[in-house]
Amino acid sequence: MASPQQIKNLQQTFDRALGSPNAVSTSPSQSFLQNQFRPRGFSTSNQAKPLKPFNTEDMKILLLENVNQTAIDIFNGQGYQVEFYKTSLPEDELIEKIKNVHAIGIRSKTKLTEKVLTAAKNLVVIGCFCIGTNQVDLDFAASKGVAVFNSPFSNSRSVAELVIAEIITLARQLGDRSIELHTGTWNKVSAKCWEVRGKTLGIVGYGHIGSQLSVLAEALGMNVLYYDVVMIMALGNSKQVPTLDELLSKADFITLHVPATPETKNLLSTPQFAAMKDGSYVINASRGTVIDIPALIAAMKSGKIAGAALDVYPHEPAKNGAGLFSDDLNSWASELTSLRNLILTPHIGGSTEEAQSAIGVEVGTALTKYINEGASVGAVNFPEVALRSLDLDQQNSVRVLYIHQNVPGVLKTVNNILGNHNIEKQFTDSQGEIAYLIADISDVDQGDIKSLYEELNDTPYKIAVRLLY
Numbered sequence: 455m456a457s458p459q460q461i462k463n464l465q466q467t468f469d470r471a472l473g474s475p476n477a478v479s480t481s482p483s484q485s486f487l488q489n490q491f492r493p494r495g496f497s498t499s500n501q502a503k504p505l506k507p508f509n510t511e512d513m514k515i516l517l518l519e520n521v522n523q524t525a526i527d528i529f530n531g532q533g534y535q536v537e538f539y540k541t542s543l544p545e546d547e548l549i550e551k552i553k554n555v556h557a558i559g560i561r562s563k564t565k566l567t568e569k570v571l572t573a574a575k576n577l578v579v580i581g582c583f584c585i586g587t588n589q590v591d592l593d594f595a596a597s598k599g600v601a602v603f604n605s606p607f608s609n610s611r612s613v614a615e616l617v618i619a620e621i622i623t624l625a626r627q628l629g630d631r632s633i634e635l636h637t638g639t640w641n642k643v644s645a646k647c648w649e650v651r652g653k654t655l656g657i658v659g660y661g662h663i664g665s666q667l668s669v670l671a672e673a674l675g676m677n678v679l680y681y682d683v684v685m686i687m688a689l690g691n692s693k694q695v696p697t698l699d700e701l702l703s704k705a706d707f708i709t710l711h712v713p714a715t716p717e718t719k720n721l722l723s724t725p726q727f728a729a730m731k732d733g734s735y736v737i738n739a740s741r742g743t744v745i746d747i748p749a750l751i752a753a754m755k756s757g758k759i760a761g762a763a764l765d766v767y768p769h770e771p772a773k774n775g776a777g778l779f780s781d782d783l784n785s786w787a788s789e790l791t792s793l794r795n796l797i798l799t800p801h802i803g804g805s806t807e808e809a810q811s812a813i814g815v816e817v818g819t820a821l822t823k824y825i826n827e828g829a830s831v832g833a834v835n836f837p838e839v840a841l842r843s844l845d846l847d848q849q850n851s852v853r854v855l856y857i858h859q860n861v862p863g864v865l866k867t868v869n870n871i872l873g874n875h876n877i878e879k880q881f882t883d884s885q886g887e888i889a890y891l892i893a894d895i896s897d898v899d900q901g902d903i904k905s906l907y908e909e910l911n912d913t914p915y916k917i918a919v920r921l922l923y
């Protein structure tokens with residue numbers, strides 16, 4: 455159970471993330487909550503010994519693309535040197551700036567290619583303050599011993615709320631009425647406009663977003679069914695169904711919250727639309743490949759589907775601007791935009807101020823824990839390893855962070871070196887060609903730290919070494 459102090463800390467973090475004590479809600483992700491309520495010993499509590507790095511200057515962090523203030527506050531609070539830019543940088547400037555920094559925080563526009571990362575001589579960690587990480591050469595970063603973190607779930611609540619808005623908007627044909635009145639047409643109708651109370655929502659994919667949505671929909675008086683490839687405990691009165699077909703045949707509203715995988719490509723296509731109730735509604739705020747859009751267009755034209763909301767598309771413009779959502783990008787674009795009771799939004803499901811704040815807290819915390827404690831839990835390109843904190847009274851202890859190529863015999867060499875001291879605890883894991891060892895060793899004189907570092911640094915297959923004490 456969390457202590458009153460932990461709850462107070464959590465409340466303060468929420469308040470900071472939300473920007474206002476009166477803000478209504480946020481959606482902390484699993485990893486965010488784990489950080490707040492981690493078991494004793496993993497906590498950066500008053501009892502934990504703050505670790506300082508050996509042989510590293512003050513931590514320098516380069517933050518680009520207007521990373522959220524919540525992250526800047528976290529780094530300033532740690533005493534790191536923060537260099538902040540509102541925009542991304544041209545490649546030559548980026549190469550110059552990245553040379554000396556230990557950490558970099560970016561969003562989607564900064565490309566951290568092999569060329570850029572090769573210039574980064576001191577880089578320890580990359581924070582992607584967004585969902586996607588394909589702007590970073592993840593394998594090359596791992597091969598250099600650089601861990602990459604992102605924030606996949608900080609915007610779950612924002613997406614769930616958008617979907618709730620769309621359910622009511624579609625049921626009441628609000629989009630069409632609004633467009634009509636904007637062009638001077640008064641069209642007061644009630645035919646085929648419905649309340650959502652008592653209707654059935656079918657959620658495909660009951661993960662972070664699907665499960666949030668389930669709770670909100672029940673609060674509106676909807677019945678909730680969900681289909682997922684994994685057996686998941688139902689929230690509220692919702693019910694898991696064993697097949698997609700059962701969900702399609704029973705739901706009035708069908709909403710998709712699955713990842714883009716080969717299995718989910720065109721998950722809804724002509725046979726699935728045919729299996730739905732006449733006059734049902736379809737919502738996709740997951741990924742653009744999950745719906746066969748020409749099949750949706752046909753189903754809407756025939757009247758089988760009464761309305762749809764799309765937030766994501768197979769091809770999306772790389773920047774904002776007029777005329778970009780066209781047939782040149784997706785061949786069916788003009789046919790799609792001509793349909794009635796169809797809400798089209800430009801991939802804004804997760805785009806809220808609250809989500810940006812929460813992303814700042816989540817990635818800022820992950821980077822700080824990696825820099826200060828070596829914990830790589832949540833890294834996307836790296837073995838996930840963590841050890842509980844050293845206690846304050848462990849004065850002659852050193853934490854060894856050793857990243858190496860995943861080849862036989864390395865641990866034997868390393869343990870021969872560490873074996874001259876008392877190994878209190880260690881944890882190692884590998885992912886592909888990279889392995890990562892964290893070990894806490896005691897009985898280390900301050901004077902021994904340098905030679906320990908040098909010995910580890912000279913081992914074959916080493917990628918990077920850090921010592922914290």
Ligand SMILES: NC(=O)c1ccc[n+]([C@@H]2O[C@H](COP(=O)([O-])OP(=O)(O)OC[C@H]3O[C@@H](n4cnc5c(N)ncnc54)[C@H](O)[C@@H]3O)[C@@H](O)[C@H]2O)c1
Nearest residue numbers: 659660661662663682683711712713714739740741803804
């Ligand atoms: N529109 C936006 O701005 C926006 C924002 C955030 C996330 N997303 C997208 O929303 C989707 C869901 O995100 P999430 O955070 O809830 O993901 P999640 O990983 O928490 O949940 C996905 C769920 O889908 C299930 N699943 C996987 N394959 C399935 C299949 N073939 N059939 C049924 N269920 C399947 C998984 O078991 C899991 O429970 C992702 O595609 C994500 O990229 C969109």
